[in-house]
Amino acid sequence: MSxxxxxSIPHIAEVSACHGAYAEENVNEKNLMSFDERQKESKxxxxxxxxxxxxxxxxxxMTISFHHHFRNGDYVINMVMDVIAKMGFKGLTLAASSLxxxxxxxxxxxxxxxxxxxxxxxxxxxxxxxxxxxxxxxPVIFRSHGxxxxxxxxxxxxxxxxxxxAPSCDPYGNANGYNRDSEEGSCCGSLGYAxxxxxxxxxxxxxTDHLVSFPNTPFGIPESQVDYVVKxxxxxxxxxxxxxxxxxxxxxxxxxxxQYATNAIVASGYFxxxxxxxxxxxxxxxxxxxxxxxxxxxxxxxxxxxxxxxxGQIVQMHEEGLVKKILDVQSFxxxxxxxxxxxxxHQQIDASYYASYLNKGAAxxxxxxxxxxxxxxxxxxxxxxxxxxxxxxxxxxxxxxxTAAGASMTVVVCPLLRGRIPTxxxxxxxxxxxxxxxxxxxxxxxxxxxxxRPELYKRFVEAGLxxxxxxxxxxxxxxxxxxxxxxxxxxxxxxxxMYRDNTVLDVIxxxxx
Amino acid sequence: MxxxxxxxxxxxGVAGTMESSDIIVSIEPxxxxxxxxxxxxxxxxxxxxxxxxxxxxxxxxxxITRAYVNAVDKGALDCTVAARTAAAAYRAAESTDFVWKxxxxx
Numbered sequence: 060m061s062x063x064x065x066x067s068i069p070h071i072a073e074v075s076a077c078h079g080a081y082a083e084e085n086v087n088e089k090n091l092m093s094f095d096e097r098q099k100e101s102k103x104x105x106x107x108x109x110x111x112x113x114x115x116x117x118x119x120x121m122t123i124s125f126h127h128h129f130r131n132g133d134y135v136i137n138m139v140m141d142v143i144a145k146m147g148f149k150g151l152t153l154a155a156s157s158l159x160x161x162x163x164x165x166x167x168x169x170x171x172x173x174x175x176x177x178x179x180x181x182x183x184x185x186x187x188x189x190x191x192x193x194x195x196x197x198p199v200i201f202r203s204h205g206x207x208x209x210x211x212x213x214x215x216x217x218x219x220x221x222x223x224x225a226p227s228c229d230p231y232g233n234a235n236g237y238n239r240d241s242e243e244g245s246c247c248g249s250l251g252y253a254x255x256x257x258x259x260x261x262x263x264x265x266x267t268d269h270l271v272s273f274p275n276t277p278f279g280i281p282e283s284q285v286d287y288v289v290k291x292x293x294x295x296x297x298x299x300x301x302x303x304x305x306x307x308x309x310x311x312x313x314x315x316x317x318q319y320a321t322n323a324i325v326a327s328g329y330f331x332x333x334x335x336x337x338x339x340x341x342x343x344x345x346x347x348x349x350x351x352x353x354x355x356x357x358x359x360x361x362x363x364x365x366x367x368x369x370x371g372q373i374v375q376m377h378e379e380g381l382v383k384k385i386l387d388v389q390s391f392x393x394x395x396x397x398x399x400x401x402x403x404x405h406q407q408i409d410a411s412y413y414a415s416y417l418n419k420g421a422a423x424x425x426x427x428x429x430x431x432x433x434x435x436x437x438x439x440x441x442x443x444x445x446x447x448x449x450x451x452x453x454x455x456x457x458x459x460x461x462t463a464a465g466a467s468m469t470v471v472v473c474p475l476l477r478g479r480i481p482t483x484x485x486x487x488x489x490x491x492x493x494x495x496x497x498x499x500x501x502x503x504x505x506x507x508x509x510x511x512r513p514e515l516y517k518r519f520v521e522a523g524l525x526x527x528x529x530x531x532x533x534x535x536x537x538x539x540x541x542x543x544x545x546x547x548x549x550x551x552x553x554x555x556x557m558y559r560d561n562t563v564l565d566v567i568x569x570x571x572x
Numbered sequence: 573m574x575x576x577x578x579x580x581x582x583x584x585g586v587a588g589t590m591e592s593s594d595i596i597v598s599i600e601p602x603x604x605x606x607x608x609x610x611x612x613x614x615x616x617x618x619x620x621x622x623x624x625x626x627x628x629x630x631x632x633x634x635x636i637t638r639a640y641v642n643a644v645d646k647g648a649l650d651c652t653v654a655a656r657t658a659a660a661a662y663r664a665a666e667s668t669d670f671v672w673k674x675x676x677x678x
Contacts, residue, residue, distance in 0.1 A: 448615070448618060449617055449618075478592055478614065478615070478646065478647030479593070479615050479618075479619060479648065479649060480615060480618065480647070539649060540619075540649060541619060541650060543615070543619060544618050544619070544620075544621065546617060546618075547617070
């Protein structure tokens, strides 16, 4: 080492990331334990959720986040909230990527003031019902997956602590949506929504039921983003997290809708080699995948990539070579989850990459077409996926408005009637996806094309498809079912629907029984 | 149908199922004048009044003036509501003088 005077180095004061001269006493003593001993001693692994909450310094009024990859089998949110409530915290904002039926115990935490405000993609069951009946003073903010991602990455939705359940994790925090070391336990596949929370949260706690040896590669969440790891007995009910394979519908109405939708896709001009697509997990959507597969084989057309929530149907097409690549933000069934683990070109992506309007490139913008479901569609092509026919919150925005905005052709599939309730109506209860971004509505009794897309209309007519107008579909529905009496709403606003650019698209009002 | 025809309810008559898009209608004898109707429906808010109207109209057309009627609706269309009500009424009246008509969607 040559002798030098630090201050005499030319321009040294202008060099950034230079912290003065080296000093030996600042270098830590080396750890001489073996790798195996070391990982057993990992300081990140804590004995309890309570201890982790203490260490991250949770305070009243902070924002905490969760993901919804465990769907209706999730134990993590209720488990963590019970601990937080017991520790006496108040006034928290719960910003989950979504919430579902199993999260009804949150009602008590809301009543007791532990939770002051909720941000989510959706609400269902008892919790949705309670919110619709005026449970909360602060309206629930509903964001699409892309809108939430944008809010997080812009820093506007600041997460203080993320509590992220993971089916496997090593002692340093490398977490996965499956377990590579054994076939036991829970499995959710992609950790797409959790990835973004881990990246942006001030503090990130992984909660796992399978602590595996380092390195838990390839990982969904890297240790560099993880503060603490807590091992618990169970993070969820495997049967609630995933069904073995998403069931294939036998409902003739859904099959008819799927046939019409498939024929519309084939006639649209977007069905050519190297096309791209996203499909939902609803009965009709899955049937579209099946019919489209036959058309692809018949016409020797391959799909370049399939995006989104991924199902076993898409995986099957991938393994047959019909779908070249899969971009997966959320795995819908066990086949899809195992494919994330086993297929090289089944790529896990985060919520921002999936659908944010704000980043430098989101995959929804590379979609040829998307197949989406709907609770209601109105004659302006606006879609409701949030409130039921009784006005009660029982759905989720999900990626609906994001993919609708991104795809060249947005196809909404729905029956003309559900039981007695018309799906096609004059005005939807709640606008989740604006009609401007919806191109085609396929029902069991005809196809309506947005007047903004005359070329699609022309192609469908030429292909001999049963094309009609959205007004005629509405009239037919009302002729069969009768015109329903409107829902009785109060004045109180209980929910706010954010569009994907985080502007207020609609509000949900309290329901009066 | 005769104008002043009165159908007498003799026993409990039931028609329909609890399946989705169906309605189960049960009709029982009543000593005094009037139809006493209890209705449960999956679409009460949107179609409750309409369902009640169809049941009462159907009973009126059959000449039934005294009955307890209990209906549990699972989103049946008007034509189904009318058909189940009529079937239950004929059974309750132990009548086989069916006068079917083309009801339902106009």
